[in-house]
Amino acid sequence: MATEVEAGSKREAKPSWLKVRAPGGEQYTKLKETLRELDLYTVCEEARCPNVGECWGAGTATVMLLGHTCTRGCRFCAVTTGNPRGALDPREPEHVARAIGRLGLRYVVLTMVDRDDLLDGGAEQVGRTVSALHREVPGLLIETLVGDFGGRRRDVDRVLESAPHVFAHNIEVVRRLTPTIRDQRCDYERSLQVLRHAKQAHPERLVKSSIMVGIGETDAEVEETLADLRAAGVDIVTLGQYLRPTPKHAAVDRYVTPEAFDHFADVGRGLGFAFVASGPLVRSSYHAAEGFVAARLKPAAPVALAGGQLPESLAEGPTTAPLISPASLVRRERASGA
Numbered sequence: 001m002a003t004e005v006e007a008g009s010k011r012e013a014k015p016s017w018l019k020v021r022a023p024g025g026e027q028y029t030k031l032k033e034t035l036r037e038l039d040l041y042t043v044c045e046e047a048r049c050p051n052v053g054e055c056w057g058a059g060t061a062t063v064m065l066l067g068h069t070c071t072r073g074c075r076f077c078a079v080t081t082g083n084p085r086g087a088l089d090p091r092e093p094e095h096v097a098r099a100i101g102r103l104g105l106r107y108v109v110l111t112m113v114d115r116d117d118l119l120d121g122g123a124e125q126v127g128r129t130v131s132a133l134h135r136e137v138p139g140l141l142i143e144t145l146v147g148d149f150g151g152r153r154r155d156v157d158r159v160l161e162s163a164p165h166v167f168a169h170n171i172e173v174v175r176r177l178t179p180t181i182r183d184q185r186c187d188y189e190r191s192l193q194v195l196r197h198a199k200q201a202h203p204e205r206l207v208k209s210s211i212m213v214g215i216g217e218t219d220a221e222v223e224e225t226l227a228d229l230r231a232a233g234v235d236i237v238t239l240g241q242y243l244r245p246t247p248k249h250a251a252v253d254r255y256v257t258p259e260a261f262d263h264f265a266d267v268g269r270g271l272g273f274a275f276v277a278s279g280p281l282v283r284s285s286y287h288a289a290e291g292f293v294a295a296r297l298k299p300a301a302p303v304a305l306a307g308g309q310l311p312e313s314l315a316e317g318p319t320t321a322p323l324i325s326p327a328s329l330v331r332r333e334r335a336s337g338a
Helices: 026-037 052-057 092-103 123-136 153-161 175-181 188-201 219-231 258-271 287-297
Strands: 040-042 061-065 107-112 141-145 166-168 206-213 236-241 275-278 327-331
Touching (some): 092 123, 107 123, 107 287, 123 153, 141 287, 175 219, 206 287, 219 236, 275 287
Parallel strands (some): 061 327, 166 206, 206 236
Antiparallel strands (some): 040 327
């Protein structure tokens, strides 16, 4: 396996495989105009996601629920941290369902900020939104990318009972780094327990998780995390390079080479994951992974990838995919505070 490029403490240029084109194009412009019209804006813009042009050009979307203030403060995340003090928009589920209906998507990811200020962590709001989407957009494939809900099974079950096609929760980093990189309220074993419960409660559902690399882990620890996720019943895993959003966040420890990502993909396939997306620009919400889900659940109507239709190989079992990832949306708060 090729050696990784060490980032260390120096401010060195990013390697060539992390360089992307400036966003643009007809599809990108059309989607951006539609999102603004629907009073939605993108977290990927706020978080300076390198894939905004690629994912918007593919016309894909990930909707972020429960506002844009997270009660947790992970050292890798650029989302605003604070205390929403129980603020909740009861219209959000129906609003999001109507908006997604207008966008004409075949696959949507519903993600969320952590809401430790709510008794159920926001599970009811997520569940209501999934149900609203089932009513408003029949046939839409839905993935829920959620927090750990403090490990409360009843709240995990509330999301599962709304019948998302994919249940996702990110392990984020290896075990050793969890206490220093994720918020202190996060726990490696709890994340595994959430994923395990989701698979045991609904074995027919696809379960998904994601790992960031280049933030201080070793290759052996990445392989250990992959093994832990597979043992917990995870079907789909994505691995991508950590990129520091601001100087206040955790530093990049190394730039992992494409060859090293290929090695992690080989390890994942060997462990038996149904799908592995592993590459420098891969993110947890990943369009090629969504294409795999569509091929698995609706083989007669595959989701189109940027530049063409879903490759037949994605429906054949454990595999990897090209570097495409979707946009992230958040409900824009009105000036009145509504």
